[in-house]
Amino acid sequence: MRRAELSQAAFETLVKYGIRNTTLERIARKAGVSKGVVLHHFGDKDALFEAVMRRANTVLRDGVIELFRHAKTPTERLAAVIVGNFSEPVFQREVCNAWISLCADVPYNRQNQRIQRVIDARMRSNLMSALCEVPDVPAPSDTAEHIAVLIDGLWLKAGLNSSDTIGSACVDHIYKAICAQAGLSAERRNELSAALERMTTISTIVLQSNAFLQKASGQR
Template sequence: MPKVGMQPVRQKQIIAAAIDTIHELGIEQSSIRQIGMRAGISPSLITHYFGSRDELYTLVLRHLNRELSRATVEGLRQANTPMERLLAIAAAQFDPAQFQPAVASTWFALWAGLSGNAEMMRFQTIYERRLASNIAHCLRALVPAKQVEFGVNCLLAMIDGLWVKAAQPTSRITTTNAFPIFRDYVVQLVAQLSRREDGK
């Protein structure tokens, strides 16, 4: 039996090791044994905490979603206006703790497996709906009502696009310059949509 109070620490170690292993080897080549070796923890202990490899990956995805949600909540606490809230949501998507190559690689690997894992699909759907809802709430105060859905889709697509580009080692988009690009895009998009007549 694990020592009392050790489980949260162990889980964080295992999740971090899983992210690094997937980044280095790819999700198909990663195994419980390799993840355990990187974490300095026996494979049997990983199975004790997480069950199967798929269950571990589901919890990794859940962890990543929670970290982005945490960054979003922290940013929103310091925002007052709709534009400040929108930029706070944007900043959370590129939080340095999450927006890094190893995490990006893991996101993409897990996304690719969503269709075959109902629990992972559920967690990802919840997160994406919450993100879209938060963006829409801000946009409703900034642009005509019939432009809100278009604006939400534009911003979601831009987020995903910058994550994809920043994960590529040869890309000009990096984890350093991605957020300034997105921030400027947010400002320009809101200005453009706010000038449109409602419904056009």
């Protein structure tokens, strides 16, 4: 069994039981292997959760990259980043719960702190690369920071809610925030709205295809 498959089993166990009740025994049972096999690949629970954190972010990153391939303009690249963060299979209440559990450990784990810094830097880099080319955005850096914080906040809220949060509603929140933050004209608002709609349609097709779902689950 590969490390990727064990990481996926650990992630699914974390989603189901939460970080406190996720044990090596449960992960091994989910993967269909012995606890010794899990320890052989990862050494301890902290190393395994580090791999889970990396894997969860990889699925989100790959989703955004897939949408980038279909983006034709800077505005659509911006839309790809936004929609990619709120599309299935990534944006689900159980996954948001697991993300909160992993993030709660970041202040106490230097390796996870480093991973989180990389995640944050990638998010802002993707946003900045698009915003710097979107017409009529007066302060791309401030807008990128605003969007990144809002994305994190919406994920946090979704993880704490007792009911499912709809991804399209989150995208709409960010759309309104960008329009207000950047003071976009009616023409630019319409352009962004159309880009978000197109990326949402593409995400429904591409990110829920068998090929992408198999890749996300660690299968080849």
